[in-house]
Amino acid sequence: MIDVAIVGAGAAGISAAREARERGLSCVVLEASDSIGGRACTVDWNDHALDLGATWLHSADRNPLVPLAEELGVTIDRAPTPWRNQFRDLGYSKAEQAQSWAVVDAFAQRLRQSPNGDVASNALEPGNQWNGMLEALNGYLNGTSLANTSAEDFIAYWDGSDSSNWRLPGGYGALVVALATALEIRTGNAVRHIDWSGGAVRLTCDAGEVEAARAIIAVSTNVLASGDIRFSPALDDRLHAASQLPLGRVEKLFLTSSEPDSVPKNAHLIGNPRSADTGSYMLGPLGMPVIEGFFGGDWLNDVGGEDLPAKAREELGHLLGSDFARKLGPVAHSDWKNHAFVRGSYSYARPGEHDARAALRAPVDGPIAFAGEACLEADYATVHGAWQSGRKAVAQLFGDVA
Numbered sequence: 130m131i132d133v134a135i136v137g138a139g140a141a142g143i144s145a146a147r148e149a150r151e152r153g154l155s156c157v158v159l160e161a162s163d164s165i166g167g168r169a170c171t172v173d174w175n176d177h178a179l180d181l182g183a184t185w186l187h188s189a190d191r192n193p194l195v196p197l198a199e200e201l202g203v204t205i206d207r208a209p210t211p212w213r214n215q216f217r218d219l220g221y222s223k224a225e226q227a228q229s230w231a232v233v234d235a236f237a238q239r240l241r242q243s244p245n246g247d248v249a250s251n252a253l254e255p256g257n258q259w260n261g262m263l264e265a266l267n268g269y270l271n272g273t274s275l276a277n278t279s280a281e282d283f284i285a286y287w288d289g290s291d292s293s294n295w296r297l298p299g300g301y302g303a304l305v306v307a308l309a310t311a312l313e314i315r316t317g318n319a320v321r322h323i324d325w326s327g328g329a330v331r332l333t334c335d336a337g338e339v340e341a342a343r344a345i346i347a348v349s350t351n352v353l354a355s356g357d358i359r360f361s362p363a364l365d366d367r368l369h370a371a372s373q374l375p376l377g378r379v380e381k382l383f384l385t386s387s388e389p390d391s392v393p394k395n396a397h398l399i400g401n402p403r404s405a406d407t408g409s410y411m412l413g414p415l416g417m418p419v420i421e422g423f424f425g426g427d428w429l430n431d432v433g434g435e436d437l438p439a440k441a442r443e444e445l446g447h448l449l450g451s452d453f454a455r456k457l458g459p460v461a462h463s464d465w466k467n468h469a470f471v472r473g474s475y476s477y478a479r480p481g482e483h484d485a486r487a488a489l490r491a492p493v494d495g496p497i498a499f500a501g502e503a504c505l506e507a508d509y510a511t512v513h514g515a516w517q518s519g520r521k522a523v524a525q526l527f528g529d530v531a
Contacts, residue, residue, distance in 0.1 A: 130340045131155040133526065134332055136320045136358070137347035139167020140512045141500040143309045144519030145345045150312065152527065157341075158312060159334055161319035161348075161470040165309055168349075168471060169512050171300030174383070174460050177417045178300035181381050181463040182474075183512045184421075185210075186301070189293040192513040198297065198304055206296040206415060208395065216396040216412060219448040229402060232259040233266065240284040248480045249283045250275035264405035268426025270510065271477035272377015274405075277427070282478035282486075282509075289507025298415050301512060319470070324361045325495050343496040343526045347519060350374045350489075350503045351472035360497075367499060370489040373482035374503045376473020378429040381463045382408075382422035382437050387456040389418035400444030408441055419460065420445070425474070429466075437462065475510035476503035490518065490525075498522040 133149050135142045138160035149156040164170075168182040186192050186205070198205055213230060215221040232254075239252040249267065253260050253275065267275050270286065297304055315336065322333040323344060330344040348358070353371035386392050394413035401407040406428040411421040422441045432440070438459045446454030465474050478485060483506070490504035500522040501515055508514030524530070 130329060130342060131157055132341065133343045133345060133523070134159060134330060134339050134341035135345045135347060136323075136332070137161075137167065137501070138165040138309065138314050138316070139347060139501070140169055140305050140515035141347035141502070141519040141522075142167075142345070143305060143312065144516040145347060145500055145523050146312045146314075146519075147308065148520045148523040149527075152523070152530070154523075154527070156313065157339060158314040159318050159320050159332065159339065160314055160316045161335075162468075163317050165314055165316065166302045166305045167515075168465065168475065169302040169305040170463075171302030171306075172461055174419075177419065178298065178303060179383050179417075179419070179421075179461050180301050181461060182465070183301045184296065186295040186297065187511050187513065188289075188291045188508070189295040190291055193516055194304065194308075194513055195295070197308060201304070201307055203304055203307070204298050206298055208296075210294045211395065211397040211411075212409070214397060215402075216393060216398050219398065221399060221402050225402070229259045229262050232257060233263065236263055237284060237287055240280045240287075243280060246480060247280050247483070248276060249278040249280045252280060258403060261401075261403045261405045261407075262399075264426065265399075265402075265407050265409075268377075268405065268428075269379065269409060269423060270425075272379040272425045272474045273477050274427050277477070277479060279478040279480050279483045281483040285483065285507045286509060296415060305512065320358055322359045322361070323497070325497055326361055328496070330496050343498070345498050345500055345519070345522045345526070347500040347515075347522070349376055349471050349473065349501065350476050351376045352470060355472070364493065364497070367489060367493070370485040371503070373479050373485040374476040374489065375479070376465075376471070376475060377425065377477050378427065378466050379423070379425040379474035380429060380437065380465065381461075382424070382441060382459060383461040384420045384422065384438065384441060384457045385418055385460050386420075386453070387458070391453060391456070392418055392420060398445070398448055400441075400448070408444055410441070410445065420457065434462075434464075477510075490521070492525055496526065498525045
């Protein structure tokens with residue numbers, strides 16, 4: 130019998146396994162898919178690292194993965210983000226940019242005053258021309274509409290983040306994978322049943338059974354809520370909490386041009402700052418000959434695989450010219466919603482359900498703990514939040530280190 134079995138080899142599971150190893154505990158990580166890293170996923174294209182999932186070292190000044198990256202000698206790009214600057218002010222003048230971001234700040238202030246019903250959309254000003262931008266922003270942050278989002282949850286993230294956001298030229302997913310070196314991880318090994326009725330834990334997997342003194346469950350909330358993993362005795366309260374923290378819809382699309390030198394470098398464009406269903410585009414990020422499109426919100430549920438490239442070309446063509454847009458073609462894209470072992474991007478709390486995050490991670494009266502980005506009140510939807518939760522889950526089961 131091993132000391133701890135960890136279900137899920139994303140950032141939370143890898144962090145938990147590293148913490149267990151540092152404590153001298155025997156540990157195995159069971160991963161359903163054929164790869165590790167979870168929603169931190171880097172793919173190679175023409176010797177360029179493209180992140181189909183997590184990209185930014187958010188809140189980098191306090192992000193625990195920054196010193197880990199430095200220990201590995203991983204290059205970190207610390208250039209300031211251009212998110213609030215529209216390239217050449219195209220379709221979005223400097224005055225409009227200042228006005229719209231002032232509306233965002235005023236919206237956040239109203240959220241702090243707890244709008245009636247804990248529904249984020251209640252803080253919108255009826256008829257404000259920048260409401261579409263606020264909806265698009267929530268799509269990027271939460272992957273859903275403001276009407277589906279807890280006001281308390283939104284502002285917890287907004288106020289908990291700082292302005293330092295750095296990139297990894299080698300890829301965020303590649304860093305997470307590198308941090309898993311020397312861990313025992315069994316991929317292609319989905320866990321179907323977790324029996325903790327006998328004081329220890331027996332996990333029934335595709336490749337057989339694993340027995341452990343304790344277990345950490347670090348899978349997405351959509352997987353948990355689906356019931357694909359059965360618990361004996363049942364953990365209905367945790368599954369209910371997971372159902373109140375569903376994964377939103379956020380996707381990435383990378384385009385390149387037949388004339389790559391025509392793509393501006395390290396610039397940013399919002400397709401339509403007055404629309405809820407618009408893309409956010411990084412032009413030539415890190416000097417790469419690509420455009421990185423970022424899309425989020427419920428509207429993506431009606432978008433097919435061929436629709437996003439067409440939308441990107443339409444929006445970029447409106448701003449940079451139809452001739453520029455005609456030369457663009459897709460090279461890589463994500464589809465997190467249809468990933469069998471993830472089923473979405475990252476968690477948001479339904480109105481009135483911000484406390485579900487604490488309920489999900491609360492100690493179980495038994496040898497089970499839960500981890501993942503959804504367990505964090507302020508750092509949800511981030512790799513560093515998932516990373517922190519993995520370490521905390523080990524401490525929950527085995528006690529704090531003296």
